[in-house]
Amino acid sequence: MPADLAVIGLGHLGLPLAQAATTAGIGTLGYDPDPHAATDGPLTATELRRLLAAGFRTTADPTALGRVRTAVICAPTPLGEDRALDLSAVAGAARTLAAQLRPHTTVILESSAYPGATEEFLRPLLEAGSGLTAGRDFHLAYSPGRHDPGNRTHHYANTPKVIGGLTPACTEAAAAFYGRLTDKVVRARGPREAETAKLLETNYRHVNIALMNEMAVFCHDIGVDLxxxxxxxxxxxxxxxxxxxxxxxxxxxxxxxxxxxxxxxxxxxxxxxxxxxxxxxxxxxxxxxxxxxxxxxxxxxxxxxxxxxxxxxxxxxxxxxxxxxxxxxxxxxxxxxxxxxxxxxxxxxxxxxxxxxxxxxxxxxxxxxxxxxxxxxxxxxxxxxxxxxxxxxxxxxxxxxxxxxxxxx
Structure with a gap:
């Protein structure tokens, strides 16, 4: 099966995306410099075997990235000791992709990132390494990952996908891709709005859990069944x-x-x-x-x-x-x-x-x-x-x- 999509980074975001794309009949290639990334990822051994049997393949050869129409960066962005996002893996993925990037390719970032990262951090790396201009020679967009491991109700197809492109054409190119995977595509005004939506979703969960944690301590202290x-x-x-x-x-x-x-x-x-x-x-x-x-x-x-x-x-x-x-x-x-x-x-x-x-x-x-x-x-x-x-x-x-x-x- 020829690859139409390259998923860069086969962790908690990349493998579920590859699984959804392969299920939808999209020829999908997984790229990760770590040869054990797929086997150590979020899919069970049975799920991974089924995915490979359906045509998904992995590679550590960066030249394969130059033969796809869509590339999605799903590199990890953990917090450092200073609680700042570590974008070094995104930078590495961007440099690798840039060296192979062809005109008319759609590049999408799914990794967690700060508002402005797609334009101010990712874009310069892609342009410098490829000699191409984002928004003119290739499409660039951000789409926050929303995969919830173990959730039996909400999966890739019925979870709306938010997309913010550098230009309207970039947004539509990304929407056309995700429209093959999910029932609903939500267009943000731009990549900053899409990045900030991810920030809001994440912090909403943590703030509300913190409230419940405080209530747990409070209720225990006063003898109330929380x-x-x-x-x-x-x-x-x-x-x-x-x-x-x-x-x-x-x-x-x-x-x-x-x-x-x-x-x-x-x-x-x-x-x-x-x-x-x-x-x-x-x-x-x-x-x-x-x-x-x-x-x-x-x-x-x-x-x-x-x-x-x-x-x-x-x-x-x-x-x-x-x-x-x-x-x-x-x-x-x-x-x-x-x-x-x-x-x-x-x-x-x-x-x-x-x-x-x-x-x-x-x-x-x-x-x-x-x-x-x-x-x-x-x-x-x-x-x-x-x-x-x-x-x-x-x-x-x-x-x-x-x-x-x-x-x-």
């Missing part, structure tokens, strides 16, 4: 969207304050986002405090306690551990002298700060033997009613256990 409060509040048919607290916020889209983005961002800090980062960042420590208090109330100390962690991924029913609070919680428990084990049906081996964490083979036996079982992620396979019977102490950070069956966050 989960019943949520159950009641979410019956309101307008003006309220339900979020859930938890032990921390993981995932590939961390909260971002535009003031720390660098590049083209020249704005006052978003104070609510700063506060959300602070609140959510405190949750692993709060969970540790709750663990220590529970053990103490039952005549035990955290030092020497056997603690079983259930679910170490960042969201349920996926293997992705990006940003999972489980790492920090396990590390802090070890610092307190606890003996930590874990169970996760999606994670066969787990290492924290270079030290492997023993995996429980028999879940019920491990819960029965542990002084405290800590539910960090509610995978569908967990029988929480049965676990609550077996466990000596069960702290549920997700509100997933039946009422009265466990201690809840």
């Amino acid at each position: 989960w019943d409060v949520i159950r009641c509040a979410e019956t309101k048919p307008f003006g309220f969207q339900s979020f859930r607290p938890g032990p921390g916020v993981g995932g590939h889209a961390p909260a971002v304050d535009p003031n720390s983005l660098g590049g083209g961002a020249h704005s006052l800090p978003l104070r609510m986002v700063e506060l959300a980062q602070e609140v959510n960042g405190r949750m692993p420590h709060y969970v540790i405090q709750r663990c220590a208090t529970l053990l103490n109330e039952h005549g035990k100390s955290a030092r020497g306690a056997r603690i079983l962690l259930l679910g170490v991924t960042y969201k349920p029913d996926v293997a992705d551990q990006t940003g999972s609070p489980a790492w920090e919680i396990a590390a802090r428990l070890r610092e307190l002298g606890a003996h930590v084990t874990y169970h996760d049906p999606h994670v066969p081996h787990w290492t924290v700060h270079g030290r492997p964490v023993p995996r429980a083979d028999s879940l019920y036996d491990a819960a029965s033997a542990a002084d405290l079982t800590l539910l960090l992620q509610h995978h569908r396979t967990y029988d929480l009613q049965g676990l609550s019977v077996k466990a000596q102490l069960l702290l549920d950070t997700r509100g997933a256990t039946p009422t009265g069956a466990a201690h809840r966050l």
Whole structure:
């Protein structure tokens, strides 16, 4: 199958895009300098085999990029220690693509980026490396990634795609491509509006989770059942969207304050986002405090306690551990002298700060033997009613256990 599309970067954004495009009958090529990127990505081994059988192919040869009509950059942009987006992988992808770029190609950036990055960061790299001019010789646009791993309701075809092109023609070229993959295309005024839409979507999630995390601490302090409060509040048919607290916020889209983005961002800090980062960042420590208090109330100390962690991924029913609070919680428990084990049906081996964490083979036996079982992620396979019977102490950070069956966050 000749390639019509090149997906550059085969991580959490690139592989789902490649999967959707291949399913739609688009000849798709995946480029990543890391030869293990596809096998380490978000697709299961079965999904990857099916994708390859359907005609998708991968390459580390950059010359293959010069034979496609559309190239989508899905390189990772993690936060650095200063909480600024690291665009080095995007820069590398841009330079590689630019050396092969042909006229009339449509180039789209899906990686998380600051408002202005497509025009001020990506465009100069593509033009300098190719000798072509964006908006005249090739189309350039931004489209925020919206893939939600493990979501059985919203998938690529029924999730609207936002597109902002450098020119109206760029927008239409990108819309024509995504129109083959999704039921609805939403045209932004330009790439800055599309980039800022991603910023708003991400921060909206983090700010609302932070509110619920504060409510969790508040309700515990005053003896109110938060989960019943949520159950009641979410019956309101307008003006309220339900979020859930938890032990921390993981995932590939961390909260971002535009003031720390660098590049083209020249704005006052978003104070609510700063506060959300602070609140959510405190949750692993709060969970540790709750663990220590529970053990103490039952005549035990955290030092020497056997603690079983259930679910170490960042969201349920996926293997992705990006940003999972489980790492920090396990590390802090070890610092307190606890003996930590874990169970996760999606994670066969787990290492924290270079030290492997023993995996429980028999879940019920491990819960029965542990002084405290800590539910960090509610995978569908967990029988929480049965676990609550077996466990000596069960702290549920997700509100997933039946009422009265466990201690809840």
